[in-house]
Amino acid sequence: MGEIRYTPKIKEKRWSKDKELDIRKLWDEERIYEFHFDPKDTRPIIVIDTPPPYPSGKWHVGGAAHYAQIDMVGRYFRMKGYNVFLPFYADRNGLPVEVQVEKVKKVNPHELAKTPEGREKFLNMCKEFLDEVEKELVNIWRRLGCSFYYIRNGTDSPEYRKITQATFIELWNRGLIYEAERPVNWCPRCMTTLSDAELERKEEDTLLYYIKFRVKETGDEIVIATTRPELLGACDAVIFNPKDERYYYLRGKHAIVPIYNKEVRIIEHPEAKPEFGTGLVMVCSYGDQRDIRLFKELGLKP
Structure with missing residues (x-):
């Protein structure tokens, strides 16, 4: 069977791409979806802490569908009279980003680390890559019409790190976290530990x-x-x-x-x-x- 290609068309004559962009521009100019806290505001507040997307590559339709559903929840509570905080930010940490930068930039971070400025140079490469991908993600979300509050404060920002470090200190002082030794998943190529979520497991026949x-x-x-x-x-x-x-x-x-x-x-x-x-x-x-x-x-x- 030959390959079938579909070219979707909107039959509604009153719709146009330019009108859609104009509406999006109006939302931005009037800051409709920005969150503002006012002690005098009697509306109940709801915070929808979206799972931050991982900008390690091109976005796909599954991601669009997932976040469109989250956007529906935010819009529902706005219509119910809530003051909705629906933030956008990106998860800008982790090994997949570094591996992707290695492929795109064709560099070996272990070789770069041999020079005093090498580590900083590689981190800057990661930051530039993330900025580029994140910019594309935000543009896609805006075109989808998602009503997020685009605070653009990723998980590698000084503000975010300050908050997370303060949180860890507080949890430590309250005895809610502890330090312990345990086996870890070790990657001999990346020379670092891996979380269970980063592993792909497969079943094989073996001997008893x-x-x-x-x-x-x-x-x-x-x-x-x-x-x-x-x-x-x-x-x-x-x-x-x-x-x-x-x-x-x-x-x-x-x-x-x-x-x-x-x-x-x-x-x-x-x-x-x-x-x-x-x-x-x-x-x-x-x-x-x-x-x-x-x-x-x-x-x-x-």
Whole structure:
């Protein structure tokens, strides 16, 4: 089947592109959608804190549809008599922006960082790129007719950083945040940590390795199936499901980790799936997020 191209046309004769631009200009000149706080204003205030768009490249129709829906909410509350604060600002931080600048500018930030002024030069490249993309985003929003308050105060501005740093200090003083050590996602190319949101996960078929452990109290052998035999030395507990009658005799006992001859507890825990492998599971200090969670829950030490 050949490619079909559509050229949409508005049949309404009273509409024209110029009229649309004139209306948009009028909105800007009269500052219709700017937010102003007045203590004497009796209208209830509603703040719609839009998720800031990530200006790392060209915008697409999905983004337009998403923010048009947010705009509908703002317009609804205006018609209900609310004083609506519907701000626009961009998320101007993060690794995707830096990676995009590397591609567009064809530079290696690690090489630039070898010179005293290199880091600052790369940050300026990122700022110039973001300014360009953000300008295009704002223009698209305006053409869509979105009623945002374009404060143009991104997440890399001195004002924004001052507020976020003050907020972190306040939360720290109130005991609502804490510092802790934990495994992170590390990118060997970018030489930095990655958030879980920046990862793309995929499922693959792999092998199960069956490893024999010895029960300390009885000398019996038990078999554990695992996809990560390289984590054997990090094993600090063995678990089985509380409903798995096959292993009731292991309650309160200990297993000896082969090769390392390390004694670890055998514990009942619903995380173990009786139908997977042999039903016995190694809990390792640095395997995956499940291991990390169980390590903390069971009070184990790496």
